[in-house]
Amino acid sequence: MTLLAGPGSDRQAPAATFGAARPVIFLRDVTKTYPGGKVALRDVDLTIREGEYVFIVGPSGAGKSTLLKLLIRDEVATEGQVFIDGTDLARLGRREIPRVRRRIGTIFQDFKLLPTRTVWENVAFALEVTGASRRTIAPLVDRVLALVGLTAQAGQLPTQLSGGEQQRTAIARALVHDPRLIIADEPTGNLDPLISWEIIQLLLRINELGVTVLMATHDAEVVTALRRRVVALEEGRVVRDELGAAYHRED
Amino acid sequence: MIPFVLFSIRRAWQGFWRNGLMSIAATATMTFMLLLLGGFWIVQAGLSAGLQYVEQKVQVVAYMKEDATQAQADEAVAAVRQMPEVQDVVYVSKDEALARFRSNLAERGQPDLTGSLDTNPLPASIEVYLVDPTDFGAIVTQLESSAGVDRVDDVQQLVDRVTTVTTVIRTVGIVALVLVGLTVLFIIVNTIRLAVTSRAEEIEIMRLVGASDAFIRWPFIFEGALVGVLGALVTLVILGAAAAPLSSLMLGFFRVLPLEFGTLVRDVAVLVLVTGLGLGVVGSYVSVRSYLIR
Numbered sequence: 207m208t209l210l211a212g213p214g215s216d217r218q219a220p221a222a223t224f225g226a227a228r229p230v231i232f233l234r235d236v237t238k239t240y241p242g243g244k245v246a247l248r249d250v251d252l253t254i255r256e257g258e259y260v261f262i263v264g265p266s267g268a269g270k271s272t273l274l275k276l277l278i279r280d281e282v283a284t285e286g287q288v289f290i291d292g293t294d295l296a297r298l299g300r301r302e303i304p305r306v307r308r309r310i311g312t313i314f315q316d317f318k319l320l321p322t323r324t325v326w327e328n329v330a331f332a333l334e335v336t337g338a339s340r341r342t343i344a345p346l347v348d349r350v351l352a353l354v355g356l357t358a359q360a361g362q363l364p365t366q367l368s369g370g371e372q373q374r375t376a377i378a379r380a381l382v383h384d385p386r387l388i389i390a391d392e393p394t395g396n397l398d399p400l401i402s403w404e405i406i407q408l409l410l411r412i413n414e415l416g417v418t419v420l421m422a423t424h425d426a427e428v429v430t431a432l433r434r435r436v437v438a439l440e441e442g443r444v445v446r447d448e449l450g451a452a453y454h455r456e457d
Numbered sequence: 458m459i460p461f462v463l464f465s466i467r468r469a470w471q472g473f474w475r476n477g478l479m480s481i482a483a484t485a486t487m488t489f490m491l492l493l494l495g496g497f498w499i500v501q502a503g504l505s506a507g508l509q510y511v512e513q514k515v516q517v518v519a520y521m522k523e524d525a526t527q528a529q530a531d532e533a534v535a536a537v538r539q540m541p542e543v544q545d546v547v548y549v550s551k552d553e554a555l556a557r558f559r560s561n562l563a564e565r566g567q568p569d570l571t572g573s574l575d576t577n578p579l580p581a582s583i584e585v586y587l588v589d590p591t592d593f594g595a596i597v598t599q600l601e602s603s604a605g606v607d608r609v610d611d612v613q614q615l616v617d618r619v620t621t622v623t624t625v626i627r628t629v630g631i632v633a634l635v636l637v638g639l640t641v642l643f644i645i646v647n648t649i650r651l652a653v654t655s656r657a658e659e660i661e662i663m664r665l666v667g668a669s670d671a672f673i674r675w676p677f678i679f680e681g682a683l684v685g686v687l688g689a690l691v692t693l694v695i696l697g698a699a700a701a702p703l704s705s706l707m708l709g710f711f712r713v714l715p716l717e718f719g720t721l722v723r724d725v726a727v728l729v730l731v732t733g734l735g736l737g738v739v740g741s742y743v744s745v746r747s748y749l750i751r
Contacts, residue, residue: 278665301669308667318662322475335668337461379666 227255229289230387230418231277236286238272238442246272248442250286254420256386259413261429262422263453264439270422273439274391277420278310279303291386308336311380311388311417315395317372319364319379326351326360329378336383346382354378354408370401377408381417388412390421394428402428426453461675469679472656479652480684486648487688487733488695490641495696495729497637499703501630502721508623513544515590515612515619519600521581522607529605530581537585537599545586554579580607590616642736649681649740653748660748670749677741685737689730696725 231254238247247269254260262270275281276288279295288295290306298306319328326347333343351357354374364372373393380388390409394402406428413419423429429436430452438446438455446455473480521530530548538546549557555577562569583606585596593612600609653660663673700722 280664304664304667304669304672306667307665310667312665318658318665320659320662331662332666334464335663335666335672337672339460383667 227257228292229253230256230258230291231420232287232289233276233283234287234289236276236283236288238269238276238281239284246442247276247283247439250442250444252437252444252447254418256418257413257416258435259410259419259432260421260435260437261432261453262420262437262439263424263429264445268439269442270439271391272442274389274420274422277389278307278312304335308383309385309387311377311383311385313373313376313380313388313390313393315392317364317369317376317396319372319375321364324361324363325356325367325375325378328364328375329382332379332382347378350378350382353381368401369397370404373397373401373405374408377405377412381412385417387418387420390419390423392423393421394423394425399427406432429453461671465675466679468676469683472676472680473683476652476656479655480680483648483652483684484688484691487645487684487737488691490645491688491692491729491733492695494637494641494732495692495725497634498725498728499696499721501634502724504626504630508626512590512619512623513586515587515593515616517585517587517593517596517600517612518610519583519585519603520607520609521583521605523580525581525605525607529603530583533600533603533606534583536603537583537596540596540599542588542592542596543585544588547584547586549582549584551577551579551581554581591620641732645736646740646743649684649737650744652684653677653741653744657748660745664749673749674742674745677745678738681737681739681741682734683737685733685735686730688737689733692729692733693726696729 231252233250233252236247236250236252237245239245250269250273262273264270272281276283276295277290279298282296291309293306295306320331323331329350330343330347333346348357348360351360354377356371356374356378359367359371359375364375367375373396377393388409393409394405397405402425409419409421410432433450433452435449436446436451436453437444519533534546534548537543555571558579559569559571562571583600585600587593587596593616597609597612600606660673
């Protein structure tokens, strides 16, 4: 399945992809058909192991967003199975869905911050929903804001921040409940190149801490420069899955 | 459980103030609608009391024979007085009948010619006021069989006419009240739906970070309750301020106050509070629900 051959494979792949690290994401024969008949994903098989940094690339409409929605159980696969951390998402009861989502950190192109809440409150929000007490929340929020470098902006509203700062707030929120997996949908899509690199550096650091990162992107420069695992989608199919690859096919 | 309720209430409070403009708009709409409903209820109660007053004017009148004795009259009065259909019985003696006739003439400014009469031509009578204007049959029978009674007025036609009119007015009043009620229901629920829709993104983010349905729902329900109770209180304050001029207006229009003014005040307060709270809660529940079910 995994195409280890290819010009990029002589580069060092992340250590965690070797050996028997357990799969964080496991998709088997997944097909997603939307009501109305549009097929967004066809027979997708995908295994992502703990500690990997994986880019999902492909043109608009290729199924990237659908794939991410399946992983956070915002959509359900029409056929096939989706496992997160060994949990079959199709067998999940309504009450269990939130618990799975809390194991995943999500980051979006449009940040999805609450405009009426401060940076600190936006981050704390992800912990409040778990029912954690204010006393346990405060130190965790302070720590994660320090990690993304937003301690000074803690009291500001999202509207007072730059795009990069807003995305760092979103990353802090995604990280605060200590997830095993970060799912990022075009996290640099709204940012200029310099700021994009800042965000990528931050995600790399988080990956080095052992968090699996799955990032859908159009940013060819970033993908090619980093030489990580690249999964390319086209018309709902996985057309390429290479370690240490570039944004475009190189053969 | 209790921490969760406290948490939800705190979040509801924050949500209310953080979306100040929307909250104020929703509360204002709630207030207007409850004013409409409460005002209509009061008018309806006044109308109803007025109709009752008109219906109580329906009376069965029995005229005594010229030679009837006072004992016969007392007996006839006592007989009807104990009947359950009877609200009140008034005995009008010959002298009282003449006095009434004269004062009626004087009121209309017509010359009093009765002074030229040798004897009093007016008969004594028994006036019976009814609990229910349509329920006169047994009383008429009783009066007709009493000794000393000459004849009993036929009240059938009068009763028919009065009850036809009052029934129509009552029905129209109730239909109008129901229509107003439905309008109020629709507008309030829609306003709350709008307020919730404006926060669809907030709900989406809550879902994404793993909030349970209960966690998302309850703050909104408490917020809806807050809007409802606040709107109800403002409404009651406005109605309270308007109570004095309103009651004097009603006294002028319907000739009587609704029989128990205290009961009406209590009814309106309960109506406004329950409607505000209920629609606030139900409106929020229904609106949030559509975002939770996927």
